[in-house]
Amino acid sequence: MPHLGPSHDQRYPDADGYFGEFGGNHYPPEMRAALDELAAGYRDLRASPELQRELAAVRIGLQGRPTPVHHLANISKRVGGAHIYVKREDLNHTGAHKINHCVGFALLARAMGKRKLIAETGAGQHGVALASAAAYFGLECEVHIGATDADKMSSNVGRMRLLGAQVVPVVAGQSALTEASESAFHAYVEQHAHALYAIGSAIGPHPFPQIVRDFQSVVGREAREQFLSITDGALPDHVVACVAGGSNAMGLYSGFVDDTDVALYAVEPLGASGQHAATLTFGRSGTLHGARTVVLQEDDGATAPVSSVASGLVYPGIGPEIAMLQESGRIHVDTVSDDEAVGAFFRTSRSEGIIPALESSHALAFAIRLAAHRPSSERILVNLSGRGDKDVDFVLAKYGADPAAS
Structure with missing residues (x-):
C-alpha cells in the first residue's frame, strides 16, 4: 500500500x-x-x-522526452515467468538518463x-x-x-x-x-x-544528492504514469536499476518508493576474479567526496580499488539516499558479474534490437534472473539507463561476436 x-x-x-x-x-x-x-x-x-x-x-x-516504457516481449517469452518492461532512457538525446x-x-x-x-x-x-x-x-x-x-x-x-x-x-x-x-x-x-x-x-x-534526485525524478514520474496506462491500472511488482552513485536508480525509484507493495532492487557490479565495485554488498560506513555514506574500504580505512566492465559503475561509494534505503530495508541489493552483464548485453541486442549500455546490462541481467523465478502474473520494470553504442568496440574486441554469449 x-x-x-x-x-x-x-x-x-x-x-x-x-x-x-x-x-x-x-x-x-x-x-x-x-x-x-x-x-x-x-x-x-x-x-x-x-x-x-x-x-x-x-x-x-532538446531531450526528446517523454521516453517510453517498452515490453521486452521476446526475452520475456524465452525466459518464461514474470514479464520484463524497460524505461527507455537510452532514447534521450545523448543516449542516457x-x-x-x-x-x-x-x-x-x-x-x-x-x-x-x-x-x-x-x-x-x-x-x-x-x-x-x-x-x-x-x-x-x-x-x-x-x-x-x-x-x-x-x-x-x-x-x-x-x-x-x-x-x-x-x-x-x-x-x-x-x-x-x-x-x-x-x-x-x-x-x-x-x-x-x-x-x-x-x-x-x-x-x-537532492538536486540530482529531483532532476532525475522525471524518470519515475513518467514511468509510473505510463505503466499504469499500459497495464490498466497495475503498478510493477518489481523495479530494478543498476547502482554506483545512484542517479538513474533514484530517478526511477522516485516514482515508486512510497508504494510499499512495489519491491525495489539495486544491482551492483560484481566484476570478475574477485575485483568488483559492489559497495552496498561489501562496504561499510565512511565518508567519501564530502558525504557520509557506505564506502568500499581496505582494512586500514583507505578507499579500496574497484573494478567493473562498465566504466560508469567503477565507483567505491554510493549516494547517501541509496545507503539510507538499504539500511531501512526498502531496497533489495544483488550483484551481477561482468560475464552476466555482457551476456545480457548480447541477449538484449539480438532478441530485442536494443543495444543497452553495459551499466544498464547489469540491471537487465538481474531482471532476467529474477523473471525466471517469478510467476507470469508479475511484472518487472527496469531502468534501461543508457544505450550501448559507446561499448560496442570494447565488447567486440574483448569478447568477440560469439552468439553463445547471448
Whole structure:
C-alpha cells in the first residue's frame, strides 16, 4: 500500500542534508559558502514557475522526452515467468538518463550568473550530456575523465570536444571515475566564483544528492504514469536499476518508493576474479567526496580499488539516499558479474534490437534472473539507463561476436 502522509521526497533530506545517518556536508569550511550559495540558488529555481516551464520545454525539445516504457516481449517469452518492461532512457538525446540533471544544472548555472559548468565522467555519458547542455545554454564546459576511461570511451571524448567542452584526462590512482571526481571538485574549488559543479550522480555533499534526485525524478514520474496506462491500472511488482552513485536508480525509484507493495532492487557490479565495485554488498560506513555514506574500504580505512566492465559503475561509494534505503530495508541489493552483464548485453541486442549500455546490462541481467523465478502474473520494470553504442568496440574486441554469449 502507498505511504500515507508526506512523501519520501518531502521527508528527505532533512534541513542539514541528511538521509537518516547518511549525507550531510563534510567538505572543508572554506567551501561552505559556495555550497550554501548553490542550495539557495536551487531553492529559487524550484520556486520559479518561469524556470520550471523552461525546463519542461527543454525536456521536450532538446531531450526528446517523454521516453517510453517498452515490453521486452521476446526475452520475456524465452525466459518464461514474470514479464520484463524497460524505461527507455537510452532514447534521450545523448543516449542516457544523464541529460535529465545536466539541463537542470545548466539552467541553475545561468540563473545564478555562472558562465561555466565543471563535472566528472566515467563512461562519458555524463560528459557528453553536460557538453550538450552547456552548448545549448551558451556556457563553457570542463569535463574531467580518468585516462583509462578516456582511452576506453574515445568516441565519447570526441563527442565532448566536438560539442565545445574542454576534456581533462586524469592520470592519478586508477585513472577512473573516483579520481575524475576528485579532480573535478578541486577545479570547482578554484573556479567556484564563476563556475558551477554539475556533479554526475546523486553523490557528494548537500545539496548535490537532492538536486540530482529531483532532476532525475522525471524518470519515475513518467514511468509510473505510463505503466499504469499500459497495464490498466497495475503498478510493477518489481523495479530494478543498476547502482554506483545512484542517479538513474533514484530517478526511477522516485516514482515508486512510497508504494510499499512495489519491491525495489539495486544491482551492483560484481566484476570478475574477485575485483568488483559492489559497495552496498561489501562496504561499510565512511565518508567519501564530502558525504557520509557506505564506502568500499581496505582494512586500514583507505578507499579500496574497484573494478567493473562498465566504466560508469567503477565507483567505491554510493549516494547517501541509496545507503539510507538499504539500511531501512526498502531496497533489495544483488550483484551481477561482468560475464552476466555482457551476456545480457548480447541477449538484449539480438532478441530485442536494443543495444543497452553495459551499466544498464547489469540491471537487465538481474531482471532476467529474477523473471525466471517469478510467476507470469508479475511484472518487472527496469531502468534501461543508457544505450550501448559507446561499448560496442570494447565488447567486440574483448569478447568477440560469439552468439553463445547471448
